[in-house]
Amino acid sequence: MRVLVTGGAGFIGSTTAEMLLDLGHDVVALDNLVRGRRDNVPGRATFVEGDYGDVRLIRSLGAFDACLHFGARIEPAESMTYPETFFANNVAQSLAMLEALIATGTEKVVFSSSCAVYGNQVLMPIDESRATGPASPYGQSKLMVEQSLSWMAARGRLRYASLRYFNAAGGTLAHPEQHSPEIHLIPLAMDAAMGRREVLSIFGTDYPTIDGTCVRDYIHVTDLADAHVRAIEALDKHSELTVNLGTGTGSSILQVIDSVQRVTGRQVPVRAAERRPGDPAEAVASNILAREILGWAPQKSLLDNIVADAWVAHQTI
Secondary structure, three states: OEEEEEOOOOHHHHHHHHHHHHOOOEEEEEEOOOOOOHHHOOOOOEEEEOOOOOHHHHHHOOOOOEEEEOOOOOOHHHHHHOHHHHHHHHHHHHHHHHHHHHHHOOOEEEEEEEHHHHOOOOOOOEOOOOOOOOOOHHHHHHHHHHHHHHHHHHOOOOEEEEEEEOEEEOEOOOOEOOOOOOOOHHHHHHHHHHOOOOOEEEEOOOOOOOOOOOEEOEEEHHHHHHHHHHHHHHOOOOOEEEEEEOOOOOEEHHHHHHHHHHHHOOOOOEEEEOOOOOOOOEEOEOOHHHHHHHOOOOOOOOHHHHHHHHHHHHOOO
């Protein structure tokens, strides 16, 4: 297959591009390098620097068997301050890209969505029948693209899979988790353990959870990549899919910190900070539908395994 990977210089996009290449597919990795890193892009991929919302550029690339759309702004807290940036980037540019892909004859789109579309939920785990209610412009932007894809599929314009995943983590030697700025717990905790940052801030210690800190469902990036590959194949039988990707098990911030300390043998200095707007207390996935439809099951997503892989990769940064 010839596959377009937007956000191909990002953490998840580059890992998935590598997996596609290992399976013998032809990959075009597109990224504007505003947040992505050029050295993340697999050497065997064709790299194109540019915006995925650049209609002329997308059309110039020709038809693809599938597009995996990872490109997006991803910081929920930032979206609370600059919602217009997230709607312009995540929604408007995505719709421009989809229009261009349709014009080229590209029929399959696998969309990198998020559990943020569910907003603040109380009952866990969350399945796909749960009513959506984003608590941040970031989550709203993901839901708006999902809704647009659904209308396009209903009119026969394309086939799509919307993958609502929870917290991507882990990493490989070739593709460590590395963002600028870094906002994710595990690499931040490792930086604190290594002395690269003075202290790790815990945003909220009074949530109604097991220990007062937020609970999240952490999924290894290679398990996410595997699901994206499977989703392309599933679109041979389905015109539209919406599935969660997660383990079904939640870990609190303090449990993650304990895992980092256990794996690294180092202390993580922490301090309590105020809650951040838009952060739900808990987000844990039901992955039954992904297992049934995609034949997918996480293979590397036990917490200590995620942290161990992240630690090996993080030391190369």
